[in-house]
Amino acid sequence: MDHQYRSRALRLAVAAALANAIAAAGAAHAATSSAALCDGDGFQVVLSSNTATFDARAAWLDRRTLAWPGARADSRVRLYHARNASVTAPAGGKVGGADGFLALDATPAAMPERLRYLGQAPVFALRDADVADIARLHRGKLLLVSEAADGTVLDATRVQVAGALDDLYAAAEAVPDLGATPRANGTTFKLWAPTAQRVSVCTYDKGTSPSRAATPLRFDPKTGVWSATVGGNLDGKYYRYAVDVPVPGAGIVRNLVTDPYSVSLTTDSRRSYIADLSSPRLKPAGWDKDAPPAKVRAQPDMSIYELHVRDFSIGDATVSPANRGKYTAFLEQGSDGMKHLRALSQAGLTDVHLLPVYDIGSIPEKGCVTQAPVGAADSDAQQKLIGASKLADCYNWGYDPYHYNAPEGSYSTDPADGGKRVLELRQMVMALHGAGLRVGMDVVYNHTYTAGQDEKSVLDRVVPGYYHRLDAKGAIERSTCCENTATEHRMMGKLMVDSSVLWTQAYHIDSFRFDLMGHQPRAVMETLQRRVNAAAGRHVHLIGEGWNFGEVADGKRFVQASQLSLNGSGIGTFSDRGRDAVRGGGAGDAGRDMITRQGYVNGLVYDPNEGASRNPADLLKAADLVKAGLAGTLRTYPLPTHTGEIRELQRIDYGGQPAGYASEPGEVVNYVENHDNQTLYDLNVLRLPASTSTADRARVQVLAAAINAFSQGVAYFHAGFDILRSKSLDRNSFESGDWFNRLDWTYRDNHFGTGLPPAADNGKDYALFQPLLANPAFKPSPADIAFTRDAFRDLLKIRAGSTLFRLRSTADVEQRLRFYNTGPAQVPTVIAGRLDGNGYAGAGFKAVLYLLNVDKTAQSIVVPQEAGRTWTLHPVQASPTAADTRAREARYDAPTGRFTIPARTAVVFVE
Structure with missing residues (x-):
């Protein structure tokens, strides 16, 4: 038998049995008292232990195909799965604890750009009849095994999951309201957790009070989102999720976790806060009319x-x-x-x-x-x-x-x-x-x-192995100092974009x-730019x-x-x-x-x-x-x-x-x-x-x-x-x-x-x-x-007073900025830049000439002059209240075009 679920009839029967099992488990979850599920100091319960650890040296390209660097071409490759049991695959031994397996066949396929870090790798594909099963199997344990003809284990690895989840649940990117949404007739909770077996939401009246209820959420197989609407407007109350999810090296774990889309929290982020951010109670007086100063046009x-x-x-x-x-x-x-x-x-x-x-x-x-x-x-x-x-x-x-x-x-x-x-940040x-x-x-x-599974981990305790960028062995990359996120993955990219939109809309x-x-990725940043622009108008x-x-x-x-x-x-x-x-x-x-x-x-x-x-x-x-x-x-x-x-x-x-x-x-x-x-x-x-x-x-x-x-x-x-x-x-x-x-x-x-x-x-x-x-x-x-x-404030005034210091385009800079005192014979401690203001909106002057002398002694240079031009010290620096009185010692000799700049001084002349 090539694989466990060969006939369509048998697969349908198994799927129906699994659906019944999920329903029964959900009912059991609901039957668990809210106190037992939601309260106490614990943040995690191990429901089914599996301490076997494997690297994740293979990666899903999409729901059907995966790449496995170093896989032996002469072996048979199987994807073993188990919903709750511990899967073992000792080298030289046989696989144990699995509920079954799916066979994979070598297939020609190009490595996508995001997986190039794996190098050249053989690609394997599920058989057509098995593709429909893979989504539910991701809610258990999966182990990729290379075997000899007699079933002896040659190699085994976990598979990095992001490629499959991004393909299976691409529709989740369009879900507009992840998190908690309170309304007058009920509060809706939505959590993207496609690999979870069960999810319930625990609600609380206060940040430290016992739970008021535990409500099981329903799973949407199209988006991977779990959701439920709890009766009544819970605006101002608190919540956490109880997520039963397979965790590599741990087994099936129940994580009591805050919401990745939390809009606020209680002390030390123990519980998420339910908030209608448009509610008057969270708005300072005049908030709806608040607008940024109109200082920045470009x-x-x-x-x-x-x-x-x-x-x-x-x-x-x-x-x-x-x-x-x-x-x-x-x-x-x-x-x-x-x-x-x-x-x-x-x-x-x-x-x-x-x-x-x-x-x-x-x-x-x-x-x-x-x-x-x-x-x-x-x-x-x-x-x-x-x-x-x-x-x-x-x-x-x-x-x-x-x-x-x-x-x-x-x-x-x-x-x-x-x-x-929320209120105080808006006031600020x-x-x-x-x-x-x-x-x-x-x-x-x-x-x-x-x-x-650290207590202060949120994303990885909801969808283990998805939100972070992994190396070729499945370990989290840390080049940024800490656990790098993977915004090239659909839902991490969405979180970044949605978060920026929220800050734009809700906090101005x-x-x-x-x-x-x-x-x-540049593409995600460009999407973010479009979204925040639309949010802000x-x-x-x-x-x-x-x-x-x-x-x-x-x-x-x-x-x-x-x-x-x-x-x-x-x-x-x-x-x-x-x-x-x-x-x-x-x-x-x-x-x-x-x-x-x-x-x-x-x-x-x-x-x-x-x-x-x-x-x-x-x-x-x-x-x-x-x-x-x-x-x-x-x-x-x-x-x-x-x-x-x-x-x-x-x-x-x-x-x-x-x-x-x-x-x-x-x-x-x-x-x-x-x-x-x-x-x-x-x-x-x-x-x-x-x-x-x-x-x-x-x-x-x-x-x-x-x-x-x-x-x-x-x-x-x-x-x-x-x-x-x-x-x-x-x-x-x-x-x-x-x-x-x-x-x-x-x-x-x-x-x-x-x-x-x-x-x-x-x-x-x-x-x-x-x-x-x-x-x-x-x-x-x-x-x-x-x-x-x-002196710093004077410089700000000079910059703000003329668009010549804030030219809009490359063409403007190339046309209007010219440097003098250049070449091998220059005075190297002096920089002279002239900005042409002729016909330029907001220029304020026909021209500006800035001179910077960084030397310990005064220096002079010659700037070629055009007939009829007259330079005077910038009004800010010429003012009796100007901070840098040394700038007033700068000299301009019109007949020769010679400028003398005092030691360690920035001087601006204008026409």
């Missing part, structure tokens, strides 16, 4: 301030104690922090981007601790105290997603109330809109906090920053990290949403070209590299540290890359290079990649500092010679800001950049507590020299850091901080 108009909710107010004594570190701190309009944001808005800042505000897994929402360390400037005592409490403290950046669609509870004044965090958005700032959100769909989010966006701006690395690098699995692959999409990516040229080095620098790898603004060649480059060619190359950033990193922009050649930016080398990669200016995000790595002030402590005064360190900070502000594309700044923010040299402050992440809106202290940063990421460099932290000469004065703050 993506290059964006100037962004990246801000952590807790950082913003936790140290602000002008905020009520109950609101510090909370969403509600933004409602206190008289606080120092809100005064700071309003001043930035009035200067021209358009967006505040919040570090993740969705539910995260690392912060105890009740009873978290806050440390106030003490110690010398170079002591390791502070970081020891922070490290000892890091799992219990109140701080994390939030790159540990737990529930993507629900607000984080630790920022709420009452995390136990699922409605409170309204407050920022009222301050003239659009609201962006950092989102991290590339990984989850945990996976598998105006833009998104995608963490490690290069790990997402306007264009929602998308930017992200387009880094090309890990298991998806160079298009190994799909066309990525990466720097080199997104051109033409309109989606922006962060540019490391200008960043590294300006500040020096790279993101992973350590040891002496942090000192010797100087950048354009902090001494490269013209003010070298010991061991740093003195090669003039290095400075000239850096100047070219800075100009490339000023030109928007555009592929086709023709740049006169230091060699005298004119080369398109895509023909200039940047570490083996093209310096120019964007198709339009809106596709590049210019920055020199964000939450990752050391702040620029800290890098400059390392890279500027120790003799550099703090006043000059402040000027270097402003020069970096000027390059960013004058660059075509999106301008992006880390909160505190404008007040010389330091993290005491910490290169990775994601769980360094409030101590190393503080902001001082009184402008008295930048918190440099507040102890050695946490040892885990910095300990190897303690010998380098200690003398720097102990040296009081590196500590800026309040006057230095005030100068940087005010």
Whole structure:
């Protein structure tokens, strides 16, 4: 007998018997008391143990075919299945415990792009008569076995399931209302769990009360969705699902789990919250009329301030104690922090981007601790105290997603109330809109906090093995730091898109920053763009990290949403070209590299540290890359290079990649500092010679800001950049507590020299850091901080005041931006860029000429002049209230066209 269910009649009989068994099991599930099913502290019950473990070295291409690298061509291949029993397949022995098997035959088939990581692999197909059975068999245990003719096991493996589920349940992508939907006449629950044997929903009156009911859900074989409608409007109540599902290496497991589509939760995400997000009880007064400020007409108009909710107010004594570190701190309009944001808005800042505000897994929402360390400037005592409490403290950046669609509870004044965090987050958005700032959100769909059967795993406990990206052995890839998600799979891609739509609609989010966006498929990001635009009724701006690395690098699995692959999409990516040229080095620098790898603004060649480059060619190359950033990193922009050649930016080398990669200016995000790595002030402590005064360190900070502000594309700044923010040299402050992440809106202290940063990421460099932290000469004065703050705002005013700094298209940049002082005879520490405003809407001037002198001494260059042109200092810099009085010392000699620029100064002239 080739396989167990050969005749159609027998297969139908088995199917009918199985349906009856499912119905009986469902009835048994319903008969189980709600207390037994839904209550208690347990999150999991093993119903049928199976501790046998196998790699998953094969993968389904679709419902019918699978690929198995290394399968023996001379063996017979069978897919063994069992609903509840433990399946064993000892090498050299016989398969045991199976209910039966399906035979597979070798078949010619091309490997799909998403499975190329498996390499060349034989493909096997189910027989026609068996294809109809495979859906139900996925709700049990499956094991692929290669056998000798006598049934001896030669090899055995599990099969990666995503390809089959995506094919079998493609219709699920169109299901519009996964999650809990309360209505007046009943609340509907829908959960996509196609491999589950049974699902019930447990409902609760409160976040900690006993269950009120356990209701079995019905399975839809077309979509794989389980659903039920429970009588009455349950808006404001709570729920969890009891999901009976086969788990590799564990058996049949009953997981008591929250909803992947939860819109809110109770304390520590123990239970999902049922909410009608359109209910008046969850809306602040005026919410339906809330709208973003009309500051951004095109993506290059964006100037962004990246801000952590807790950082913003936790140290602000002008905020009520109950609101510090909370969403509600933004409602206190008289606080120092809100005064700071309003001043930035009035200067021209358009967006505040919040570090993740969705539910995260690392912060105890009740009873978290806050440390106030003490110690010398170079002591390791502070970081020891922070490290000892890091799992219990109140701080994390939030790159540990737990529930993507629900607000984080630790920022709420009452995390136990699922409605409170919804209301308060909306109040925060309204407050920022009222301050003239659009609201962006950092989102991290590339990984989850945990996976598998961990209590804080959600996706993997609902559909084991589906939502995460697997390697060739079936282990979860972790190139992002944590358990990588697989948005190339239909339902993970849908979750990302649906989640972004929810934040757009329900919270009026105006833009998104995608963490490690290069790990997402371009096609899914483009779908997301269309969906959020439709939801908002306007264009929602998308930017992200387009880094090309890990298991998806160079298009190994799909066309990525990466720097080199997104051109033409309109989606922006962060540019490391200008960043590294300006500040020096790279993101992973350590040891002496942090000192010797100087950048354009902090001494490269013209003010070298010991061991740093003195090669003039290095400075000239850096100047070219800075100009490339000023030109928007555009592929086709023709740049006169230091060699005298004119080369398109895509023909200039940047570490083996093209310096120019964007198709339009809106596709590049210019920055020199964000939450990752050391702040620029800290890098400059390392890279500027120790003799550099703090006043000059402040000027270097402003020069970096000027390059960013004058660059075509999106301008992006880390909160505190404008007040010389330091993290005491910490290169990775994601769980360094409030101590190393503080902001001082009184402008008295930048918190440099507040102890050695946490040892885990910095300990190897303690010998380098200690003398720097102990040296009081590196500590800026309040006057230095005030100068940087005010000069930064002047730069925002200059950028906001003319569309010439925010050109709309590549054609505009190529036509209107021209660089002077180029070629081999240039003054390499001076950059001169002229922007032609003739006939350009919003230009404000006939022309603009910006000059940046990064040198320690004044420099002069000649700019060829056209007859009749007259240059004057930009009105912002010429104003008596201008912060940088040195800019007024710049000189222009009309007869010769000679401009003299003071040391370490950015100057703008206009016509």
